[in-house]
Amino acid sequence: MPHMKQDYDLPDTSEAMKDLAREMVSRIENGQLGHAVALVDRMNDVREQTLYQEIGRLTRALHEAIKNLNIESVGAGSxxxxxxxxxxxxxxxxxxxxxxxxxxxxxxxxxxxxxxxxxxxxxxxxxxxxxxxxxxxxxxxxxxxxxxxxxxxxxxxxxxxxxxxxxxxxxxxxDLTGQVIQRVGKLVRDVESRLVNLVVMAGTIDSITGVSHRGFSELDSESDLAEEIDAIAAEGPQINPDCEGVVASQDDVDDLLSSLGF
Amino acid sequence: MNKNMKILIVDDFSTMRRIVKNLLRDLGFTNTAEADDGSTALPMLQQGDFDFLVTDWNMPGMTGIDLLRKVRADERLRHLPVLMVTAEAKREQIVAAAQAGVNGYVVKPFTAAVLKEKIEKIFERVEG
The missing domain is CATH 1.10.287.500 (Helix hairpin bin)
Structure with missing residues (x-):
């Protein structure tokens, strides 16, 4: 993820807001309420400007991501x-x-x-x-x-x-299928990192607009919940036999069944 | 054990059906039919006089566990012996299959010896 860090930190915006806030406090302390209220408008301007900038950036990134994935033409060729x-x-x-x-x-x-x-x-x-x-x-x-x-x-x-x-x-x-699967695996990792980029950018917009909605942790717990609801949904082969709740061999299956009276 | 018994093999992958069919043939069972998921298997079971069902779990359409439940809920099929041969290897899944009334559970990949042993065990119980 190049160039992502600065978007996320928004140092210019933070700096501008800090200056304006300090000035506002000092104006209020000096009894210049009219000036102070005017500063609120300027803060709003900074916020809006940053917001437009960030939305622009997000749009460009989204466009870039789509272009790189060749999914603009949905269907054949993508x-x-x-x-x-x-x-x-x-x-x-x-x-x-x-x-x-x-x-x-x-x-x-x-x-x-x-x-x-x-x-x-x-x-x-x-x-x-x-x-x-x-x-x-x-x-x-x-x-x-x-x-x-x-x-x-x-x-x-x-x-x-x-x-x-x-x-x-x-x-x-x-050999042949291994190569193909490796390529597809790379594509999946690419898509994931691009999506993470977009989520990070969208997070910046959230922080500027003050909008808060479900974060990753909540999403995680929600998918846990879904898993609990259908714990026995088919999953296909278990890649990692050390995974909790997974039997490692036919012997384990037999032991489990015999413990159930089979 | 009646080697002539009619067996339905249900798996969405034709290769796996062929493997199971070949193993059953090696064990002397030649009277087999195939279906590629639960929804094709169920009417076959209801219409044909099958003696034994070998089914996968993870299939499009109707899954093996749903097929098992349908079989157990069907007045005429409820006593049909069912062997599950599947890659599904979570304890919860095995317990669920047991609760749904499965007669045997084999996890893929499996060997001919394991398949033979489970089939023999099922019919020992059914006949004994």
Whole structure:
């Protein structure tokens, strides 16, 4: 926040008011009531002038903020709109990747089970051979089956390998979506700091006009109240598991439920 | 536990529905249907003879907790076993779900083992 500090302090206005007030007191003490009353008018002038100045400044800042955010053209082309598009892109990318991964797993599962079942079956017969329980004709079939199995599992494990590396490739969304989310995060921080600037400026006007309305602390307590009213409203994933009132794991959920008689 | 029982999976994200569906299939349950929020799920439940409901909490339209309350308030559905699978992890929310009559509560992200254990536990109680 550059240039904000001086707006907030209004040293010129304070100084002018102080001088006028001192002069007024001394006029009254000297019995010059007419002069003193005239000074009230001058104080009013200073106040009004500052007020116009500050409103002008606020208007310019507001205009600047809007211009920088590109939200003048509401809808297409604005930065907010493009952030929404970007987030939609994140959803699309993650959705695509999750489905691609699951497709590949779905294709890999049967291969793994075939290898598993076939190996288990051959192992049983191989054990019988080692125990010398196999007749020569059974042994001939076994060697043929083993040869077939080795060929098949070489093929199938190669397929599995390919599918596993494709699963790894399907995770490339993390990089892309991460970049997009970082950009959107920066935009949100920008918007926040601009809004804070505007609030500070508006606060200056409040102090000049003598208007007082709800400050931040009251707003906070109000949102607390709203939260109390609907404490169980859906919040989505908890980012910080150390947060008060949040369970850290499934075990905590189970403990809580069992304490309730589940 | 009847592996042929009819299960409704409710989640607004198709990926999560697919994950739950696959896990259920691995556990031997293949008779599943899907809905993307409470307001599509409720008429399906009222019309179809579902034996089990697996629902997310946070969904546009009707949320999972509201769906649970509607199910418990419905004369014909009130005994339907309901498992909540959700990212909502506040104690107050879990207590509220318990009070609304949920049969099990699984927090995302979850494992296949946890899902299996909760489903088995629910049906032990329901059948036992």
């Amino acid at each position: 930065e907010i709109h493009s952030a929404t598009d970007k987030l939609a892109y994140v959803i699309e990318m993650t959705d695509k990747s999750a489905n691609r991964t699951m497709d590949l797993v779905d294709a890999s599962m049967p291969l793994a089970s075939v290898i598993n079942e076939r190996a288990a079956e051959l192992q049983m017969r191989w054990q019988r051979f080692l125990n010398k329980e196999l007749r020569p004709d059974e042994f001939r079939v076994l060697t043929r089956d083993i040869g077939e199995f080795l060929g098949q599992s070489a093929d199938q494990s190669r397929q599995l390998q390919n599918q596993l590396s494709e699963i790894v490739l399907a995770q490339d969304f993390q």
